[in-house]
Amino acid sequence: MDATTGYRIVAQNLDRSLALTANRAPVKLGSEYWMENAGNVSSIEEFVGDSRLFRFAMTAFGLEELADAKGYMRKILEEGIAEPGTLANRTNDPRISEFARTFDFATFGADTMQRQATGQAVVDQFVRQTLEVEAGELDGEGVRLALYFERKAPEVNTVFEILADPALLKVVRTTLGLPQEFSGADLQRQAEVISDRLDIADLSDPEALRDMLIRFTAVWDATENTASSPLLRLFSTGGQQQSVASLNLALSLSSLRLGGA
Numbered sequence: 001m002d003a004t005t006g007y008r009i010v011a012q013n014l015d016r017s018l019a020l021t022a023n024r025a026p027v028k029l030g031s032e033y034w035m036e037n038a039g040n041v042s043s044i045e046e047f048v049g050d051s052r053l054f055r056f057a058m059t060a061f062g063l064e065e066l067a068d069a070k071g072y073m074r075k076i077l078e079e080g081i082a083e084p085g086t087l088a089n090r091t092n093d094p095r096i097s098e099f100a101r102t103f104d105f106a107t108f109g110a111d112t113m114q115r116q117a118t119g120q121a122v123v124d125q126f127v128r129q130t131l132e133v134e135a136g137e138l139d140g141e142g143v144r145l146a147l148y149f150e151r152k153a154p155e156v157n158t159v160f161e162i163l164a165d166p167a168l169l170k171v172v173r174t175t176l177g178l179p180q181e182f183s184g185a186d187l188q189r190q191a192e193v194i195s196d197r198l199d200i201a202d203l204s205d206p207e208a209l210r211d212m213l214i215r216f217t218a219v220w221d222a223t224e225n226t227a228s229s230p231l232l233r234l235f236s237t238g239g240q241q242q243s244v245a246s247l248n249l250a251l252s253l254s255s256l257r258l259g260g261a
Contacts, residue, residue: 003142003217010135010147011210021131030056031123038118042110044077047103060126061099073099080106094165142220145171146213153203159191172198174223175216 001009010017021027034056041047048054048070058067066073079086081100088100102122105112112118128151136144149171155161162168173182176197182190202208 001139002221003140003146004214004221006135006139006143007146007213007217010131010143011150011213017131018127021134022127027127027130031126034123034126035119038113038122041113044074044105047077047105047113048074056126057099057103057122060122060129061102062095062129063099076100077103077105080104082106092164094161142217142224145220146217149216150209150213153209156200156203159194159198159200160187162194163187163190171213171216174219175212177219 022031030052033052037050038053041050041053047057054070054073055064055067058064058073076087076091076096077100079088081088081097081104083089086100088097091097102117103112108115132144132147132151135147145167148167152165152168156168162172169183172178172194173180176194178193182193185193202212
């Protein structure tokens with residue numbers, strides 16, 4: 001399935017998709033274990049020491065590949081986020097920064113896991129993260145990027161937050177037609193170019209955001225995914241990038257296939 005159709009199917013049925021994901025046995029069992037046991041954790045050692053809880057949390061924040069790097073993550077949590085020089089504040093990985101802010105044992109101590117932010121909110125994030133990963137595995141990277149952007153974009157306040165997140169930047173760069181080499185330009189120059197062409201306020205507008213992501217997936221299909229997109233292949237010629245008119249036509253046809261929504 002092309003990214004445009006894949007994204008629209010999930011996005012237009014998001015609540016149902018999340019419910020189905022949450023009720024799958026592995027997800028449900030992991031969520032139940034979290035809700036029954038996370039609140040009993042009172043220290044970093046207990047948190048990291050319970051592999052099941054720790055891996056669930058790491059997966060919820062998209063950090064599953066670091067779930068075995070317990071020494072590094074323990075240091076992240078021990079240093080906290082209060083001082084500018086801590087590992088969490090110096091990292092270029094926004095996932096780690098968010099993880100450290102949520103599980104801020106340095107500030108909240110034994111009460112850290114009693115907070116709302118570390119209860120159902122983590123379960124909800126785990127379900128959403130699982131949905132995004134599985135959608136990406138089924139329909140490709142473009143769908144996963146679109147769903148991730150849809151989740152994170154409303155929290156963005158400045159263009160520099162986009163530049164700090166490779167996934168957000170990839171969506172913006174693709175949508176605006178900026179070359180990959182753009183990421184090597186001076187940071188201030190990158191910010192100026194994006195600010196001139198993207199209104200950050202639109203990221204908090206659900207309709208504007210959805211329109212942007214439909215545009216992103218269409219461009220993604222045209223430039224990255226033509227081999228698996230029979231609809232968009234109809235409008236490709238000689239391996240060259242589609243024209244704007246062709247993209248618009250493909251979008252219209254895709255909308256008709258999805259009931260005109």
